[in-house]
Ligand SMILES: NC(=O)c1ccc[n+]([C@@H]2O[C@H](COP(=O)([O-])OP(=O)(O)OC[C@H]3O[C@@H](n4cnc5c(N)ncnc54)[C@H](O)[C@@H]3O)[C@@H](O)[C@H]2O)c1
């Protein structure tokens with residue numbers, strides 16, 4: 344990157360701009376804007392303040408009046424980094440001259456005991472200069488954290504979150520493209536491993552000694568850098584207790600915490616039918632607005648069971664804000680927070696720091712035999728638990744050819760196959776005989792459903808592989824793919840499903856920490872290895 348000249352960067356931007364100008368696909372526009380933003384930040388970081396930024400800015404200015412509304416919206420995403428370049432540098436200089444006071448203290452009084460003690464310790468140990476931003480964790484690259492933080496701060500200052508749910512005008516839509524949520528910092532924490540936290544080499548082999556630096560099982564701590572201002576509350580439908588809790592929580596968050604609140608359209612109607620007091624609650628009208636929710640929302644609260652967490656994850660097709668899952672369901676594997684103590688928990692979460700679990704997701708593409716090119720027909724689907732390919736209502740055995748990075752793995756003959764995340768390892772995959780895996784372990788579980796073979800054991804594959812499950816051309820029936828138990832798609836002979844790890848995990852807040860929460864849920868939820876203890880006086884409960 345260091346030897347990349349202005350010209351090449353200019354070409355890249357030109358190429359991006361052209362693609363941008365010709366695209367009408369909102370997903371693609373967002374992707375390009377993000378890419379441009381990243382290139383710009385890296386370039387700026389390495390080369391200093393390039394005057395060519397002004398050239399780029401001029402180019403955008405001239406192009407702007409010719410663009411459609413849709414493209415113009417995205418242009419803001421391009422322009423902002425240019426406009427902020429100088430401000431960022433000035434701000435960075437200011438911070439250097441001011442010294443450590445910049446790192447604000449996020450408060451520490453009456454928070455929930457467990458959460459606070461644990462998180463504070465972790466923060467002391469690893470925040471500060473070793474902190475990393477969420478996107479750095481995902482990309483494993485070094486980036487200018489301060490500038491991104493400032494970018495967000497400035498955006499919020501200039502474009503306040505005063506959206507009225509009934510007046511979603513073009514101006515309000517414009518700022519959806521701009522990073523607008525509270526900034527936070529993520530940092531690793533691992534017992535006895537406080538040094539070398541920022542090594543980016545996965546394996547080092549200095550003087551013949553092979554050591555590994557990046558271990559996926561480290562606990563991650565989130566510390567707010569700016570106060571969260573907007574909360575999205577998602578609720579399980581048709582439950583009176585959830586409805587009562589929701590209205591109580593909305594009132595509390597508004598009156599005690601002065602937060603902006605978003606809910607689904609259905610919930611807003613429910614709240615308004617209760618009282619016109621809830622008029623301040625925001626929602627959305629069009630599904631397209633959901634695609635930019637992550638730029639408006641600092642925190643997501645779910646009230647329900649695991650299904651509501653899956654529902655929340657499915658709403659975010661890209662980055663996901665931190666999720667605080669409250670348990671109002673029957674099992675609650677992913678919902679460690681008890682609803683009775685919601686005030687204490689939310690108080691603590693809003694102050695931070697909090698331990699989080701980055702729950703990896705799988706990105707699934709259905710590729711039709713009839714399609715002209717690989718990704719022509721269907722949007723990718725992100726799953727938090729699993730994608731299942733099964734026989735549906737057909738009484739024939741499924742016959743699925745499986746490939747891993749283009750190497751033939753096996754042919755599944757049985758009821759079907761589950762490709763699961765480690766978070767989903769305790770769901771359908773478990774019922775089909777798969778192992779339970781700690782959610783911080785990045786891997787893909789390959790679990791057959793009722794295989795008609797005595798020797799077909801489940802596998803766990805590394806996180807970097809791409810799996811392809813193909814319905815053979817001579818298949819006797821169709822197969823069906825379903826995503827987190829929903830949205831069934833028919834796979835005809837020749838169709839395939841591609842599956843790989845998605846770059847956007849779901850960060851869920853922990854009640855204690857990732858490991859403790861996982862063990863609590865397998866003990867309390869599944870009664871794992873519960874057995875009476877042997878004793879001389881007869882069996883005893885453990
Ligand atoms: N035989 C089975 O065990 C079976 C069959 C179909 C679907 N499922 C699971 O149901 C999920 C959909 O959940 P839903 O709530 O929308 O449907 P649902 O209401 O039918 O609930 C399914 C059950 O699975 C539990 N569950 C969901 N995710 C879990 C997880 N990660 N760990 C442990 N338990 C979990 C839920 O708590 C719930 O009790 C699917 O993703 C699939 O994993 C399981």
Ligand SMILES: Nc1ncnc2c1ncn2[C@@H]1O[C@H](COP(=O)(O)OP(=O)(O)OP(=O)(O)O)[C@@H](O)[C@H]1O
Nearest residue numbers: 577578579580647648649650651654672673674675
């Ligand atoms: N906001 C929502 N809108 C529409 N459907 C939802 C929403 N939240 C949850 N669901 C669906 O409602 C169903 C039940 O939700 P959930 O699993 O949370 O409750 P539960 O079954 O009582 O709890 P548990 O999963 O712990 O057994 C799921 O199929 C889920 O997909």
